[in-house]
Amino acid sequence: MKFRKLIAGFVAASTVLSLAACSGNTTSSTPNSNSSTANNSTADNSTADNSTADNSSTDNSTASGEKLTLTVLTHRTDRKDDGSLAEMTKSFEEANNCTVVYQAFTDYSTDVPTMMNTTDYGDVLMIPDTVKLEDLSNFFEPLGTYDELSEKYMWADKKMYDNTVYGIAHLGTIAGGICYNKRVWAEAGVTELPKTPDEFVADLKLIADKTDAIPYYTNFADASWTLVQWAALVNSASGSKSYETDILTSQRDLFVPGDAYYEVYKLMFDIFKDPSLHEEDPMTSDWEGCKKAINDGKIATMVMGSWAVSQFKEAGENPDDIGYMPAPFNVGGKQYAESTADYCLGVNKNRSDEIKELGKKYITWFVEESGFAQKEGSVSALKGSPMPDYLTDFADCEFFVTDTAPEGLVGVWDAINNDSEVGTWQGDAANFKIQIAEAAFAGEGEDKFESILADANAKWNATRDANADFKAYLEANG
Amino acid sequence: MAAETVKQKRTLIQWLKGYTGQKYLTTVLFLLIPLVLLVLFTLIPAVNMGIFSFQKRDQLGVSVEWVGFDNYVRLFTDSSYLSTFVNSIYYLIGSFVQQALALFIATLLCSKLKLTNVFKGILFFPYMMNGVAVSLIFRRFFQKGDGITNTEGTLNSILMMFGADPVKWLSNPDIVNFCLVFASIWRYIGFDIVMYIGAIQSISPDIYEAADLDGANAWQRFLYIIFPSIRPIVALQLILAIKGAVSVFEIPYIITGGKNGTSTFVIKTIETAFQYQKIGLASAMAVVLLAIILVITGIQKAFFKERK
Numbered sequence: 072m073k074f075r076k077l078i079a080g081f082v083a084a085s086t087v088l089s090l091a092a093c094s095g096n097t098t099s100s101t102p103n104s105n106s107s108t109a110n111n112s113t114a115d116n117s118t119a120d121n122s123t124a125d126n127s128s129t130d131n132s133t134a135s136g137e138k139l140t141l142t143v144l145t146h147r148t149d150r151k152d153d154g155s156l157a158e159m160t161k162s163f164e165e166a167n168n169c170t171v172v173y174q175a176f177t178d179y180s181t182d183v184p185t186m187m188n189t190t191d192y193g194d195v196l197m198i199p200d201t202v203k204l205e206d207l208s209n210f211f212e213p214l215g216t217y218d219e220l221s222e223k224y225m226w227a228d229k230k231m232y233d234n235t236v237y238g239i240a241h242l243g244t245i246a247g248g249i250c251y252n253k254r255v256w257a258e259a260g261v262t263e264l265p266k267t268p269d270e271f272v273a274d275l276k277l278i279a280d281k282t283d284a285i286p287y288y289t290n291f292a293d294a295s296w297t298l299v300q301w302a303a304l305v306n307s308a309s310g311s312k313s314y315e316t317d318i319l320t321s322q323r324d325l326f327v328p329g330d331a332y333y334e335v336y337k338l339m340f341d342i343f344k345d346p347s348l349h350e351e352d353p354m355t356s357d358w359e360g361c362k363k364a365i366n367d368g369k370i371a372t373m374v375m376g377s378w379a380v381s382q383f384k385e386a387g388e389n390p391d392d393i394g395y396m397p398a399p400f401n402v403g404g405k406q407y408a409e410s411t412a413d414y415c416l417g418v419n420k421n422r423s424d425e426i427k428e429l430g431k432k433y434i435t436w437f438v439e440e441s442g443f444a445q446k447e448g449s450v451s452a453l454k455g456s457p458m459p460d461y462l463t464d465f466a467d468c469e470f471f472v473t474d475t476a477p478e479g480l481v482g483v484w485d486a487i488n489n490d491s492e493v494g495t496w497q498g499d500a501a502n503f504k505i506q507i508a509e510a511a512f513a514g515e516g517e518d519k520f521e522s523i524l525a526d527a528n529a530k531w532n533a534t535r536d537a538n539a540d541f542k543a544y545l546e547a548n549g
Numbered sequence: 550m551a552a553e554t555v556k557q558k559r560t561l562i563q564w565l566k567g568y569t570g571q572k573y574l575t576t577v578l579f580l581l582i583p584l585v586l587l588v589l590f591t592l593i594p595a596v597n598m599g600i601f602s603f604q605k606r607d608q609l610g611v612s613v614e615w616v617g618f619d620n621y622v623r624l625f626t627d628s629s630y631l632s633t634f635v636n637s638i639y640y641l642i643g644s645f646v647q648q649a650l651a652l653f654i655a656t657l658l659c660s661k662l663k664l665t666n667v668f669k670g671i672l673f674f675p676y677m678m679n680g681v682a683v684s685l686i687f688r689r690f691f692q693k694g695d696g697i698t699n700t701e702g703t704l705n706s707i708l709m710m711f712g713a714d715p716v717k718w719l720s721n722p723d724i725v726n727f728c729l730v731f732a733s734i735w736r737y738i739g740f741d742i743v744m745y746i747g748a749i750q751s752i753s754p755d756i757y758e759a760a761d762l763d764g765a766n767a768w769q770r771f772l773y774i775i776f777p778s779i780r781p782i783v784a785l786q787l788i789l790a791i792k793g794a795v796s797v798f799e800i801p802y803i804i805t806g807g808k809n810g811t812s813t814f815v816i817k818t819i820e821t822a823f824q825y826q827k828i829g830l831a832s833a834m835a836v837v838l839l840a841i842i843l844v845i846t847g848i849q850k851a852f853f854k855e856r857k
Contacts, residue, residue: 352693354719360698369697499820500807
């Protein structure tokens, strides 16, 4: 009898517990969630402490009671795991009497947008690119006006809507470059870097003939992001600050022979179709393995953003062999390179004023003082910062930042891109990049290449002509 | 008034303390846990999915638009979505092979063989492994090494031991789908074998004895005793197999990423939802998949009822 009572009691208790857990889950999606109120209360408690701490010395502040906790969401799992983020942040924590907690996500671009269905998505975070510009104000705290911030920072317009800026780039990259092994290229007898696609292919052939290295490594097994790297070459190849806007306003095809979009993927097709120029079996390529191989000079070339340079340098004993060259395209003999913003840091708008203030301070500190961008070998968003030293090959190259889309066309490119599923920045299985690569590997001819692009053009044009915002823009601007 | 409620309460407590009260209380409490979990994690998301399929919405759920049947219209008029079902045919054929093989192995394991429990364990083990782990194992298994970034995979290493040339298993569009189906069979066959063993062992030994006396051989025993007895299980397994074939996901997604003509409907759904930010359309795809599975289940049920 006692035993049965015990069981009944246990069952009842566990039920109540599980119900409590469930109801806890469901309420957390409402705006006034448990955790956010908890955050508020700690913030209120520490108000007094914090204000005194700011005035007095840091010794005092560590002795004073509660600290603010700032949760930062980041995609840099590597830098969280090796402790360098925490190490770097110590100075900020001491100066502001707070604790900074980093939450790193391997699959940042899908996990964090899902979290953003609730109000619990950290205090400071890298703004996911899935947030449309017009929706930024629903999630993020304004950091200032464009006029104000653009004087100090590069790419201030990246996360801007209605002249209000919601995010500052945590670092920037020189898009439209190609990682290569200098030693291998020199061994093959290349003295001058290629300036046209034909020269580039000719140089790869030289490498194939004269060295044992794989001239170009496709990384096709991870094509969903590695082939997308090619998309970064397009703007640089065009040499135009308003290339994509011009494609829209002139209502022309996306892929036109002689034009950047077409020529970049033509180069990809030409390299991929020649088995002597790339690895033997692209389907089972190995991203981690290729880092060491390019460092050792077993791979000569890869199309990767400048973010990869530091990773290739760290992967082996020959960091000085890794070079970064401008995209082999020119406009009237001149080469261009676009500098673009990486993820931008923003502040969660659902937090207390205390936390938001601290979050803004954190962003300022991160961009201006942390030195993170320099350490990563990237470009800092702070204007006037020194350029990374691996850009020596870009001496004759003109850097530029793409213009903001004109009023009425903000977000239209992305809308057409997604609706048509052409996917200039995507790498899904049916994407034109993947299809081009597969056709090239299968040894199909130019006509297949042309027909893939013709399909993409047709989808693009149909979607563009049906886009309501685009129609409105055309009417307003004749 | 107050006294009355106290009295009522007391009778309720008394009733709960009684035998019937305890019976109901225990039943309800025990049922509550799975029901709450079911509602919370299956029914509510499923209903939401149904609602989303009539909306145009992105991943963040802001600026939601009601679009009626537009998503369904697009799904059935644009061939790029439903055409991904073609690859399910490979897995469907594979699942028939898998069922036959499982039935054969199960029959063997139920005969007087030594070390049957060890074999059962070995054969069931893949099913207990995480699907992602299995996929990664097979990504390595089918690897074609270049000696620079990676070495030959398991299969090619074995082939080379016998003097054969290494094969690009995953790059050849003609064989890549068979490789993936093979991985799928390897993973799921253990479950089928255990199901069949369970069913075969529930057959009374008396029947076998009688059959032995009548001089039945192994094939006749299988055809006239084992197969008729386990037909309901075979039917169930076929439903599961078809359901599995139309909803293949992790094995092609991880091994090939859907490239080289290995994409499936679920991979397409994921891409539609998370690469192109069309949660509404992707929900409609999921609803269509659900409908297809319901129809298959219905057909299967009707078919097996008739044969009884």
